[in-house]
Amino acid sequence: SSELTQDPAASVALGQTVRITCQGDSLTNYYASWYQQKPGQAPMLVISDKNSRPSGIPDRFSASSSGDTASLTISGAQAEDEGDYYCKSRDSDGKLLVFGGGTKLTVL
Amino acid sequence: EPQLVESGGGWIQPGRSLRLSCTASGFSFGDYAMSWVRQAPGKGLEWVGFIRSKVFDGTSEYAASVKGRFIISRDDSKSIASLQMSSLKAEDTAVYYCVRVTPGSDAFDIWGQGTMVTVSS
Numbered sequence: 001s002s003e004l005t006q007d008p009a010a011s012v013a014l015g016q017t018v019r020i021t022c023q024g025d026s027l028t029n030y031y032a033s034w035y036q037q038k039p040g041q042a043p044m045l046v047i048s049d050k051n052s053r054p055s056g057i058p059d060r061f062s063a064s065s066s067g068d069t070a071s072l073t074i075s076g077a078q079a080e081d082e083g084d085y086y087c088k089s090r091d092s093d094g095k096l097l098v099f100g101g102g103t104k105l106t107v108l
Numbered sequence: 109e110p111q112l113v114e115s116g117g118g119w120i121q122p123g124r125s126l127r128l129s130c131t132a133s134g135f136s137f138g139d140y141a142m143s144w145v146r147q148a149p150g151k152g153l154e155w156v157g158f159i160r161s162k163v164f165d166g167t168s169e170y171a172a173s174v175k176g177r178f179i180i181s182r183d184d185s186k187s188i189a190s191l192q193m194s195s196l197k198a199e200d201t202a203v204y205y206c207v208r209v210t211p212g213s214d215a216f217d218i219w220g221q222g223t224m225v226t227v228s229s
């Protein structure tokens with residue numbers, strides 16, 4: 001079982017804002033990075049644990065953290081934002097890495 | 109442009125060994141930690157392990173599910189990272205991705221296209 005917990009699914013109306021959360025004890029000490037995966041494709045980084053977006057990632061993607069919860073916010077979601085989103089951080093001991101279970105985002 | 113290309117996947121019987129390779133191009137391979145991530149069919153991402161750059165002693169860490177069975181190595185002269193998998197089990201069936209680790213961060217900034225490993229009798 002994952003040490004990082006994500007809701008399995010989320011949905012958002014086109015152009016609206018959605019927040020995807022990731023909860024885990026390790027997040028009180030470590031930041032999360034976020035990845036998007038579309039069907040049949042390799043995942044891609046959307047927000048690093050240093051809260052930076054790779055080139056090509058729109059600024060509608062942002063990340064935040066509070067306590068044991070990290071969040072990815074998509075402001076003004078577009079149809080192309082549909083896909084699976086995964087958080088990643090360290091485990092409770094801080095030595096190993098772990099992914100959340102993933103959230104499937106549907107844009108309505 | 110940085111690129112990672114995995115190879116070596118295929119069908120293998122339980123208990124056997126298999127070696128995956130990841131050939132890097134477009135960046136100074138030796139300066140980066142490298143990692144492997146897998147994804148079982150229809151499932152989420154699972155971190156497998158990583159190897160630090162030689163500057164940080166080139167040591168490796170592994171997920172509990174593969175520790176003692178999998179070994180990650182690197183050949184900086186050839187820009188290749190390898191994943192040696194032994195005592196393979198059916199639950200090791202997955203697409204295996206090679207990824208580059210952003211320096212000073214835990215982020216996985218470059219991903220290969222993945223190679224499928226099927227463990228079945």
